[in-house]
Amino acid sequence: MTARQQRERLEREARHLAPGASEEAAVGRRVFAEGRGPVLTDLDGNQYLDFAAGTLTQSLGHGHPEVVAALTEQARRLWNVHDSATPDRAALLELLAGLLPERLDTYALFSTGAEVVEAALRVVQATAAPGRNRIGALRGGFHGKTTGARMLVHWDVGHQSFAGNSILGYSAYCYRCPLELTYPSCGLRCASLVRKHIADKPNVSALVFEPVLGAAGVVVPPPGYWEQITEACRSNGVLLVADEVLTGGGRTGTFLASEQFGVEPDLVALSKGLASGFPFAVLAGRADLMHHPAASGAGAYASTYAGNPLGIAAARATLEVIERDRLIERVRVLGELLHERLHALPARFENLGDVRGLGLLYGLEFVTDRASRTPAPHLARAVYSTALDLGLRVALGGHILRLAPPFTIDEPLLDEGVGLLEQALERVLS
Ligand SMILES: Cc1ncc(COP(=O)(O)O)c(C=O)c1O
Incomplete structure (x- = not known):
């Protein structure tokens, strides 16, 4: 329940704040005042374990001392010089080169997920052979809310x-x-249809794809799915653009x-x-694409906050x-613990239809009953609110909770x- 001081702030801001908040904020109705490591504190002094990690941004938790020190020191020196070089930029690029596969050795810096998806689309469009003017996307993919990114998102995300x-x-x-099939007897019909689509449409x-669908509820493809699709893309000259805005950076147990x-x-x-939650984004790419003259004219990768020194x-x-x-490595170890604990839950709760994930990224899908699998957003919302009241913050979207x-x-x-x-599930579902 939202306590007194928070209620007052929420009532005040509601007079001016546009509607359209995320479900998390709208249902949660908390005013968070501070974050330290995995713990958030609200304005009335209540504490929460943050299993949403900000918005999947706080890999190091909140207020990591080394990030605070780096930001504070930079804040004293310099904030914005457009995309001019600053002393730390070379080291950052080298760090990225050490963490990413060798073939992705060229980087452009941006500030948000949607902005970097747009930049990827510009590179694709600039380098595409004549006549190749369409972009493939996957059902349930989420890529942001700017116009180009939104074209790839074929479901309701608020507009x-x-x-x-x-x-x-x-x-x-x-x-x-x-397709109303079951794995593995389906023979991955979904993948073969994507393959056919790609082959039939020159x-x-x-x-553009999320390797694991994030916003749609942490949908992890079974073995063989990506192999078939990537092979089809390769043999038909279709570029593979991975949107790892959510999964990148180690969340799933690999960078x-x-x-x-x-x-x-x-x-x-x-x-x-x-x-660590600061606006920052990277487009990593093959040098030949990123350097392609049609993609890299003056200003092609520059914008007001792109690669600003604080980011x-x-x-x-x-x-x-x-x-x-x-x-x-730690994500993999903790991920096994999480896997073990979460996968024991559906046996206890009929309305928990599915639990899936990898590394430290899990989705819990709520249903009215196991047989019909009808989505039950009211149950997800109730578990989310109850968990908050108990001191746990997770991520909410429709009938799915993400951890x-x-x-x-x-x-x-x-x-x-x-x-x-578990306590929240017991209170709501038992
Ligand atoms: C996979 C993916 N791509 C793109 C975006 C858009 O990022 P932003 O909200 O920073 O524009 C998101 C945001 O959740 C995302 O999950």
């Missing part, structure tokens, strides 16, 4: 979609297979989720996990800590968080 020049392929959403220049599926993208969009400082400190403290704790959390706190989730 109307328009498909533009994008065409849609099947994602491997096995729990709700749109005007497609690129496939890129693509690595786990054998996908070798030509371009990758990165943002959320890279700079660079935050990203550099975050990535240095991730690398030095071997936090991606994404910081990489730096210790085992007892991870356990405590899952315990709070």
Whole structure:
């Protein structure tokens, strides 16, 4: 329940704040005042374990001292000189080169996820062969809300979609297979249809995809899915553009989720996990694409906040800590614990239809009953609110809750968080 001081602020701001907040904010109705490591504190002094890691941004938790120091020091020196070089930029680029696959050795810096997806689309469009004017996307993919990115998102994200020049392929959403098949007897029909689509349509220049669908509820494709699709893209000259805005930076147990599926993208969009919540994004790409004269004319990768010194400082400190403290290995270890605890839940709760994920990224899908699998957003909302009241913050979207704790959390706190989730499930579903 929202306590007194928070209620007062929410009432005041509601007079002027535009509606259209995320479900999380609208249902949660909390005013967060402070964050330290995995813990948030609201204005009335209540504390929450943050298993949404900000908005999947706080890989190091909130207020990591090294990031605070880097930002503070940079704030004293310099804030914005457009995209001119600053002393730390070379080191940041070298860090990225050490973390990303060797073929992705050229980077352009931006400030948001949607902005970097737009930049990827510009590179695709600039380098595409004549006549290749369509872009492939996958059902359930989310890529941002700017016009170009929105063309790739064929579902309701708060305002109307328009498909533009994008065409849609099947994602491997096995729990709700749109083809009404079951893995593995389906023989990955979804992948073969995408393959056929790609082969039949010579005007497609690129496939923009999340290797694991994030916003749609952490949809992890089964083995074989990506192999078939990437092979089809390769043999038909279709670029692979991985949107790893949410999955990139180690969240799934490898720096890129693509690595786990054998996908070798030509371009990758990165943002959320890279700079501890500071606006920062990277388009990583093959040198020949990023340097292509049609894609790299004067100003092509520049914008007001692109690569600003504060973003660079935050990203550099975050990535240095991730690398030095071997936090991606830590994601794998903690991920196994999370996997074990979460996968035990559906047996206890009939309305928990599916639990899936990898690394420190999980989705819980709520249904009215197991047989019909009818989505139950009211249950997801009730569990979300109850968990908040108990001191656990997760991410809410429709009938799905997502869990994404910081990489730096210790085992007892991870356990405590899952315990709070269990209590919330018991209160709402039992
Ligand atoms: C995969 C993916 N791409 C793009 C975006 C858009 O990022 P932003 O909200 O920073 O524009 C998001 C945001 O959640 C995302 O999850």
